[in-house]
Amino acid sequence: MNLIVTGKNRGKRAPLLGVQPFKGANTELLLKVVIGVLAYVSVFAIMLAAVSPKRYDLKVGDIATESIRAPRDVENKIATQRRIEQAKQSVAPIYRLNQDVKVETVEEVNRIFEEIRIVRGLANQRLKEWEEKQGAALPQQRPPGGEAAREAQVQQDNEASQSKGTGQKDIYDAAKGEIDYQQVFDRQFLEQLKGRISVELSNDELLACITADEAEISQLQERLIEILINLLDLKIKEDNLLEAKNTLRNEVLTLPISSDLRLVGTTIGLTLLKPNMVYDHEATEAERQKAAQNVEKVIYKKGQYIVQDGQPVTEEQIAMLKELGLLKDELFDVPLVVGLGLLILVLEIAGMLYIHYFEKELADQPHMFILISLVVCLTLGVSYGMSVVNQYLMPVAMSALLLTVLIKPRIAFFVNVLLAVLVGIMTRGQLGVVVAGLLGGMTGIFIAHRSQQRNGLFLAGLGASATSMLSTAGYELIVSGSWWAALRSSLWGGGSGVLAAVLAVGTLPVWENVFGIITPIRMIELSNPNHPLLKRLLREAPGTYHHSIIVANLAESAAQAVGANGLLARVGAYYHDVGKLNRPYYFRENQLTSENPHDKLNPTLSTNIITSHTKDGVKLAQKYRIPKAIQDFILQHHGTTPVIYFYHKAKNNNRDVKLDDFRYTGPKPQTPETAIVMLADTVEAAVRTLPDPTPGKIEGLIRKLIKEKLEDGQLDECHLTLKDLDSIATAFKDVLCGIFHERVEYPDVDLKEERDEGDDGGH
Known part of the structure; x- marks a missing residue:
């Protein structure tokens, strides 16, 4: 949707739900935190369900009933430790x-x-x-x-011994x-x-x-x-x-x-x-540690069989299954959960920072955070379901199409990038899916941005489908080198774009109604003259209908002059006076004769009849399911201005009447678009009364009327600047001068007589 640029909130968007941003800063901050936490938990739950592998009830010695592959690289720690011990023992002691x-x-x-x-x-x-x-x-x-x-x-x-005798x-x-x-x-x-x-x-x-x-x-x-x-x-x-x-x-x-x-x-x-x-114990241990560090770990690569069907399960295999979180008696795979949580947290913080610094008009609208979160969760959920069929069938472009129409292309582009990362994680690093989702979503954004009809979303989906097919085929040719694999995968990729378009078109009315968002597509539909309420206005109040057409031309031109939403102003002008359908002949533009029913009523009753057309219009709009943003035009296009004609009429009879008793109930215009329609409504009705509408008189009257509205305080809440009002007056003058331009006075010529004279001259 187009940005609404005004004086005090240049670059801000009108509330898309027809409600004002939250007044309390603390309440708004708390609400944003709650929304962020809920969005994080929802995305985390979907992603965890998508990436968590199947779990098995096995123990050492059991016979595997199916082969089990490693969902990611995993180390056989027991075998690695055995290698380490062997390496240490191979180191000779150092002396x-x-x-x-x-x-x-x-x-x-x-x-x-x-x-x-x-x-x-x-x-x-x-x-x-x-x-x-x-x-x-x-x-x-x-x-x-x-x-x-x-x-x-x-x-x-011996001789000495003999000389001593033999007695001892x-x-x-x-x-x-x-x-x-x-x-x-x-x-x-x-x-x-x-x-x-x-x-x-x-x-x-x-x-x-x-x-x-x-x-x-x-x-x-x-x-x-x-x-x-x-x-x-x-x-x-x-x-x-x-x-x-x-x-x-x-x-x-x-x-x-x-x-x-x-x-x-x-x-x-x-x-x-x-x-x-x-x-040397220290030197020997140092060499042994060095040898242990040089030992190559025993790694089972992603996709490699850990357990073979029909084979007994060993202690080493149980240890690897436990580390991967593939056993039922284990709570979860801690590295997987922590890593996934950190990645999602980083992505969410990146999204919040992007909105805070580059999309500040959304920062004051917490309901937009809810909308974005729901679209992201829906896209992830459907993508998870489709990945069971084929990973290239995931409709990543759905969020890009929806957010382009519901909010704006830049938000859609950024969210599309985040979702491409998430589906890459969901498919455990399949780059082809990331490329197809990213490029397909970008193509969809480019086409959907210019679409003003619902079938334009189908065209955007077809564009995303074609891009996904080409990118998928190219990636598969690079990776596999197989023409057949590339063709097969590209067909699945093309299906993702078609699925994204179907889901986007099918759910768009839900988003519009639940969040009260009026999209360009919805506004184009509302501007169709064949809309039941407009057709009724044309039949029952033709004067009001044609008045609304001129007001719509004035409002669109003025809105574009100040950078507001011209399409929104035009559609709002079409419906601003539908409340007159309840009593069409009580309004001057619908009175085909000189008889005026107000001549028989007292001024107070006439004022009540005139001012009630705003509330009556809202009831009719609700009956015909007109969006809240358009209902605001019906309720606010008179603000709290007084009905001067009947006020003066009443004052002639009673000097004690109060001006406030003859005012509309309001509220005053809250957005630049509703204020512009108010001014256009006033100007169009007044210029019709000019006896000789020259450009100078028209411009003078326009500026006088705008000044009166400004002095009466009717423009206090719409954030229009004096420069904007000057641009609006100029735009009104250009349109009205084109309508009330001077015409050449044609001579009164009798064509039959002139033709007869021509025939006589010929003979």
Whole structure:
């Protein structure tokens, strides 16, 4: 519909419901919030029903009765976790070389041998004390110097033992040639000695350390250090420590020392040998985490089979079905619900912001929000139903056609874009549907914008159908490359445009009646002279009918001059005086004779008859289902102006009469269009009374009448500016001068006589 532009509300639209915007700002804001919430919930419910997949009653081990595809990409988390664990286990432990272990091991070997030497000294001291106590000259320790020396010592010891006699047992064992140190060093003393050595040695190993030659002790110390260093240089780990100990044992056992002392070396070496490759837990875990991050997730793509018909359901499959919200025991698919809610919220906010900043004339009309919401919900609901048949059959263009006619093309275009996004979500990202809906709706808007008859909507639907067919065919050729698939889909796309047109034309009267909207198509229908009420006006009140035609011409021209709705002003003028049908001959334009019925009535009764035609007109309009916007013209075209003729007539009889008693009940004109019809009605009737209607007289009278209406306050509520009134006066003058133009006075000629004279001259 065209914008109504006036002085104070330039760019604003007249209330389409025939009612004024809500007065209370808080009430209006609350109403908008309620409408927004209800619209959001409705759209969300439709979209959720459309995108929610079928749900199944399954558990692990059940045999699937049908194959189940993934409605979107989903991760097999169990399989992915298994891959991650395998990747972590494949990472070898990381070790770092601890150089301190070698140094500490050498120092520990040296310290132990120092302790051994201290123990040897204590043992020698104890042996000397024992010898002194026994008074016998016995060897302090095993003689150093090799096997020959030992054998000589044994021989000497045997002889000494024999010289003592055989009456008692001695610590010197002649058979062995050794001192019985078990007799010399008691258990308590041995325990004291072992406590001084860091390594735990047996009694035999301790005695071996005490009785060994110093040269052998030093040799063992040097070779043991050498063996340990060589083994540590090979980088010992925890897992090959046993192998290193076996190597140490073998090498020590090959040393050229006594067997007892080899055992001592083995014990010391095995005790001190430890890994010098230390496990780096942090570095190992870092590498394992890196390996885990590089693991490719196990993803089931959209459309891929999760469960096969006739196969048992596994734990992994149940987990994926649960994540997708495909199991009946699950409440819903949380990502799906949250994502859908966010998208719809963003789209609704975008629509509200668009209206607030670019369509401010709608922002003051909450009923328009209701209308838009209902059209969107109806389009989505029908589209959801049609998507079951074929996704290209969704009549997205229906909202574009309806909103173009009911409100304006720009709103229709913006809503069409939002709906194209929503149907794209509804079809889970089918770009072909989005393109067809968007382009088809745009074509429908272009054609419907210029349509002034209902069959124009069918043409707009056919245009949308053709566009959808072409865009669908093009998209399918790009995607599938199949001529047959493109042809099949394009036919469905063409059906969507036809369906949109049928639904738009079929529901348009409902929208017009429920919301009281008078569309251009409806106004064209109302302006048809064959309308029953206009035909009755022509038959029963011909003077009023012709008066209304002239007023309509004046009103349309003036409305277009100030940017108001010219078509609305014309149609309103056609019907503004239909109330005179109740008593047509009480109005001067319908009196065919000089007799005036008001001459027999008192002025008050005549005034009541005259002023009642506005209310009578509204009743007739309601009877003939004339829209509320046109009824406003009938009720407001006189405002509260007084019936001056009968007021003066009454005043001549009674000086106490009040002017307010002779006024119309109103209300005053509320829109520029109703105010223009008021002025046109007044001007047309007055100009008829001019005896010599020259352009100057006509313009002077027009401006005088407009000034009177302005001074009487009749134009206070219609938002017309002084500049608008000047433009209106100019437009009235141009139209009326064309009607009451001067004519050439034709001479009185007798055509028969002239013809006869012509015939005589010819002979």
